Amino acid sequence: MxxxxxxxxxxxxxxxxxxxxxxxxxxxxxxxxxxxxxxxxxxxxxxxxxxxxxxxxxxxxxxxxxxxxxxxxxxxxxxxxxxxxxxxxxxxxxxxxxxxxxxxxxxxxxxxxxxxxxxxxxxxxxxxxxxxxxxxxxxxxxxxxxxxxxxxxxxxxxxxxxxxxxxxxxxxxxxxxxxxxxxxxxxxxxxxLMYKVKHERTADCVVAGFRWHKSGPIVGSLLLGLWDDEGRLRHVGVAASFTMKRREELVGELEPYRIADIAGHPWAGWAAQGEADRMPGAVSRWTGKKDLSWVALRPELVCEVAYEHMEGDRFRHTARFRRWRTDRTPESCTYEQLEVPVEFDLDQILT
Structure with missing residues (x-):
C-alpha cells in the first residue's frame, strides 16, 4: 500500500x-x-x-x-x-x-x-x-x-x-x-482536540453481583439489574467508575450481601434458558480470555447510576455510580423508570 x-x-x-x-x-x-x-x-x-x-x-x-x-x-x-x-x-x-x-x-x-x-x-x-x-x-x-x-x-x-x-x-x-x-x-x-456532548440520564438499579478488580481483592465493577414485565431481573450492565480507595471500601459494604450458593439467585438459571450470552461471566468476543467471573449478591441493594442511553434492554456504555438509594426497594427498579427517546428516522439524517 x-x-x-x-x-x-x-x-x-x-x-x-x-x-x-x-x-x-x-x-x-x-x-x-x-x-x-x-x-x-x-x-x-x-x-x-x-x-x-x-x-x-x-x-x-x-x-x-x-x-x-x-x-x-x-x-x-x-x-x-x-x-x-x-x-x-x-x-x-x-x-x-x-x-x-x-x-x-x-x-x-x-x-x-x-x-x-x-x-x-x-x-x-x-x-x-x-x-x-x-x-x-x-x-x-x-x-x-x-x-x-x-x-x-x-x-x-x-x-x-x-x-x-x-x-x-x-x-x-x-x-x-x-x-x-x-x-x-x-x-x-x-x-x-474536538468536543462531544452526550446524553446522560439516571436510573435506580438493583446491585446483584460484582467482579473483582484485576489489581487485587478490591471491587472492580458492580453488576446492575432491572426487573422486566415478566418478573425477571435482567442484567443491564455494570458500574465501574470508582477510585481505588472507594473500591477498597466497597468490599466491606458488599460483604453482608454475598451468597455462597447461587441456586436461589435471579441469574442462576439464565444459561438454562438460552441466555448465556447475557448473563454475567459469559465469554466476551471483545475481551477474549479476560476473567469475567463474578460474585453473587442478594438482590437487595439499590444504587443510582448515570447512563447515556440504552441499546435494546441494556446500557450501551459503562454506567457511572452516583449513590446508594436506601430509600428505594429492589422491586421498584423496573424498566418503566427509563426515559424513551422519541423515534426519529435515520434516513432523514443520512440524506
Missing part, C-alpha cells in the same frame, strides 16, 4: 463536555458505531479501528463498497454502522466481531454495514493532517460528491441552534450526541 499515510493511524478523539460549546465550530451528529479509518490504494483496502486494530476481515461487504464508492487513493476517517429499520443497532454491529469467517460472511449478507465519512486524512499523494478542519471538510465533500449508499458523508452545520435541535431529535434514531470540531483544528492522531 503506497499512500502518504500508512496504516494504522490512531484517529483524532473528542473530550466530553457537559453543554454544547459555542465558537468557531462545526457540529456533526455523533453516530454510535465502530470508529474506522479507511485506507484505499487501488484494490488494496484496510479498515482500521480506533484501537489501530484491523477491522477488514469483519466487514467484507464494506471492502467492496470502498472499492466502488471511495476515491482510488485515499485515507478517510468515519464510522461503521449497521441499521435496523429506521435506527442504528449496535448489538447487530458487535455481532460482526466473530472468529468464524463463515459467520462473518453470513452476517455481511443479512445485516450489511454502512460507512459514514466525516474527515479526510489523505487524497492521492497528499496528506492533509496539518490542514484546518474547514479545508478538510471541503475536500471530503468534493471527493465523495458522487458516493452512493451505503457510503454517506455526515451532516454538518455551523449553527449552534441546529446542533441543539440535532442533539434532542437524533437520539430517536440511535445516535448518541453531537461532536463539535474547531474550524481551524489540524488532524492530530490520538489527541482530544
Amino acid at each position: 503506497d499512500l502518504p499515510i500508512s496504516p494504522p493511524v490512531a484517529p483524532m478523539l473528542a473530550k466530553a463536555v457537559k453543554t454544547m460549546p459555542r465558537g468557531d465550530l462545526y457540529y456533526e451528529p455523533k453516530f454510535d458505531g465502530f470508529r474506522c479509518v479507511v485506507f484505499r490504494d487501488g484494490d488494496e483496502v484496510v479498515l482500521s479501528s480506533r484501537g489501530e486494530k484491523p477491522l477488514t476481515r469483519y466487514f467484507p461487504e464494506l471492502v467492496e463498497t470502498v472499492r466502488r464508492e471511495l476515491p482510488e487513493r485515499c485515507v478517510i476517517d468515519g464510522e461503521v454502522i449497521i441499521r435496523r429499520g429506521g435506527r442504528l443497532d449496535f448489538d447487530l454491529l458487535s455481532q460482526r466481531i466473530h472468529p468464524a469467517a463463515s459467520r462473518v460472511n453470513l452476517l455481511a449478507e443479512q445485516t450489511p454495514a454502512s460507512f459514514v465519512a466525516f474527515d479526510v486524512l489523505a487524497l492521492d499523494d497528499t496528506a492533509y493532517l496539518d490542514a484546518p478542519f474547514r479545508q478538510r471538510r471541503a475536500l471530503l465533500e468534493e471527493a465523495l460528491a458522487g458516493a452512493r449508499p451505503p457510503v454517506h458523508v455526515t451532516p454538518i452545520t455551523e449553527s449552534f441552534e441546529v446542533a441543539e435541535r440535532w442533539f434532542g431529535e437524533f437520539e430517536g434514531a440511535g445516535l448518541d450526541g453531537v461532536v463539535a470540531k474547531p474550524a481551524d483544528v489540524p488532524y492530530a492522531p490520538d489527541k482530544r
Whole structure:
C-alpha cells in the first residue's frame, strides 16, 4: 500500500463536555458505531479501528463498497454502522466481531454495514493532517460528491441552534450526541482536540453481583439489574467508575450481601434458558480470555447510576455510580423508570 499515510493511524478523539460549546465550530451528529479509518490504494483496502486494530476481515461487504464508492487513493476517517429499520443497532454491529469467517460472511449478507465519512486524512499523494478542519471538510465533500449508499458523508452545520435541535431529535434514531470540531483544528492522531456532548440520564438499579478488580481483592465493577414485565431481573450492565480507595471500601459494604450458593439467585438459571450470552461471566468476543467471573449478591441493594442511553434492554456504555438509594426497594427498579427517546428516522439524517 503506497499512500502518504500508512496504516494504522490512531484517529483524532473528542473530550466530553457537559453543554454544547459555542465558537468557531462545526457540529456533526455523533453516530454510535465502530470508529474506522479507511485506507484505499487501488484494490488494496484496510479498515482500521480506533484501537489501530484491523477491522477488514469483519466487514467484507464494506471492502467492496470502498472499492466502488471511495476515491482510488485515499485515507478517510468515519464510522461503521449497521441499521435496523429506521435506527442504528449496535448489538447487530458487535455481532460482526466473530472468529468464524463463515459467520462473518453470513452476517455481511443479512445485516450489511454502512460507512459514514466525516474527515479526510489523505487524497492521492497528499496528506492533509496539518490542514484546518474547514479545508478538510471541503475536500471530503468534493471527493465523495458522487458516493452512493451505503457510503454517506455526515451532516454538518455551523449553527449552534441546529446542533441543539440535532442533539434532542437524533437520539430517536440511535445516535448518541453531537461532536463539535474547531474550524481551524489540524488532524492530530490520538489527541482530544474536538468536543462531544452526550446524553446522560439516571436510573435506580438493583446491585446483584460484582467482579473483582484485576489489581487485587478490591471491587472492580458492580453488576446492575432491572426487573422486566415478566418478573425477571435482567442484567443491564455494570458500574465501574470508582477510585481505588472507594473500591477498597466497597468490599466491606458488599460483604453482608454475598451468597455462597447461587441456586436461589435471579441469574442462576439464565444459561438454562438460552441466555448465556447475557448473563454475567459469559465469554466476551471483545475481551477474549479476560476473567469475567463474578460474585453473587442478594438482590437487595439499590444504587443510582448515570447512563447515556440504552441499546435494546441494556446500557450501551459503562454506567457511572452516583449513590446508594436506601430509600428505594429492589422491586421498584423496573424498566418503566427509563426515559424513551422519541423515534426519529435515520434516513432523514443520512440524506
